[in-house]
Amino acid sequence: MSELLSNISEQLQKGKAAMVETLVKQALDEGIPPKTILDDGLLAGMSVIGEKFKTNEVFVPEVLVAARAMNKGAALLKPALAAEGVKARGTAVIGTVKGDLHDIGKNLVKMMMEGKGIQMIDVGVDVPAEKFFAAAKENNAQIICCSALLTTTMGEIKNVVDYIKGSELAGKVKIMIGGAPVTQSFCDQIGADAYTPDAATASDVALEFCTGG
Ligand code: B1M
DSSP states (O other), X not given: OOHHHHHHHHHHHTTOHHHHHHHHHHHHHTTOOHHHHIIIIIIHHHHHHHHHHHTTSSOHHHHHHHHHHHHHHHHHHHHHHHHHTOOOSEEEEEEEETTOOOOHHHHHHHHHHXXXXXXXXXXXXXXXHHHHHHHHHHTXXXXXXXXXXXXXXXXXXXXXXXXXXXXXXXXXXXXXEESTTOOHHHHHHHTOSEEOSSXXXXXXXXXXXXXXX
């Protein structure tokens, strides 16, 4: 990997958004293909952050600033990537379920998934099953991601699973679930496709679903 690309990765890990922007511009000026800048610079950096987050070497604030740097760099690459015909690796709808207004974890999951090159449709908080369904249908999403932070709203995840299973999207879209009170046994019980305990693991699993792994 070129020194410039590893520098982009390192600055991203430090959350230096302005520096990442400067370096991404420089890389484009030097004629490095946008896809290479994305894969070997930005995504490489986010992947390191994801691993460190899993092992508690970095925490939520570091992930948030790294993700902001990632978004700044990615925004510069977007027109060039579109011109090159580079498509997102997949599409996922994400939201916090009905009755629940917590969105910090949901936003982290979204950022980590964006860091894997997945297009994220964020439907916000307090989201009923019908809205998850409509957004997934409209955007041809492969995944619906439900977050819940309250024991009282966990049941709403089951409503989403039941609604999708009874809809035309049954078997076509995977349902991923998470949030502090959610567990693997709850996931098994309601028939969701995957539970993950943290944002980094969620992004790994989402990429597997998108790439058919
Ligand atoms: Co609320 N709140 N809150 N709160 N709040 C909790 C969750 C609570 C545990 C606090 C407590 O009592 N100790 C408690 C829930 C108790 C329970 O149900 N067992 C609680 C309560 C009761 C409430 C209210 C009812 C309080 C009240 O009004 N009486 C109220 C409910 C409002 C509503 O939602 N209808 C309420 C309100 C709020 C605030 C608005 C003040 C604020 C939310 C601000 C916001 O989100 N914009 C808030 C906060 C901040 C918290 C705590 C302090 C922090 C939550 C958080 O953001 N954690 C929380 C106590 C705590 O956890 N210490 C608490 C950090 C975040 C990164 O973690 O979201 O778990 P988390 O995400 C993790 C993983 O869970 C996972 O990835 C993330 C990290 O990698 N993950 C997923 C999350 N979603 C995923 C989805 C996936 C995969 C992984 O796949 C799709």
